Amino acid sequence: MGKIDKEKVKKDLTVSTNTLDNAVDQQAGLVWYYGEQWAEAEKKMKDAKLDLELVEAQLKNHYYAQGKITVDQMNALVTADQSYVDASEKYIQTKYDVDLLYMIMKALDHKKDSVNNKVKMFLAELYPEIKQGMVDESAFRKVQAEIAHKEMKKVIRPFKGVKK
Secondary structure: OOOOOOOHHHHHHHOOOHHHHHHHHHHHHHHHHHHHHHHHHHHHHHHHHHHHHHHHHHHHHHHOOOOOOOOOOOOOOOOOHHHHHHHHHHHHHHHHHHHHHHHHHHHHHHHHHHHHHHHHHHHHHHHHHHOOOOHHHHHHHHHHHHHHHHHHHHHHHOOOOOOO
């Protein structure tokens, strides 16, 4: 996983009435894309934690073998060792990446809710029966059929008048 492009994330999380179709079409792909990055980042974080624990154990073993030393002295020597500092920094960075991707996933979930609400508002403007809350199952099916019919006309219209 590379560095997270925060500008791309902002763009991916933005939704407006003008981009509603794209938002609906892209939502599942975005969840997959960032979910895969999140899973990869979690794996790297777990690997970094294991590396940190290994470095710590090796250093403690090394310092313990050098003679009598108190626990506080050993901990001070371990945490000051450059290999421990490097492993610790790597773990902290991978934890940051996991936390950031977690927040992106939460934002995508919020975006899903936002898209659903914008779709409902858009449909309410087109179909007053939805806005008035008088929608039963048959009225909802009627609205769905009308939308499907309009979309089908868009596809069929270019072929109108074309002979076989």
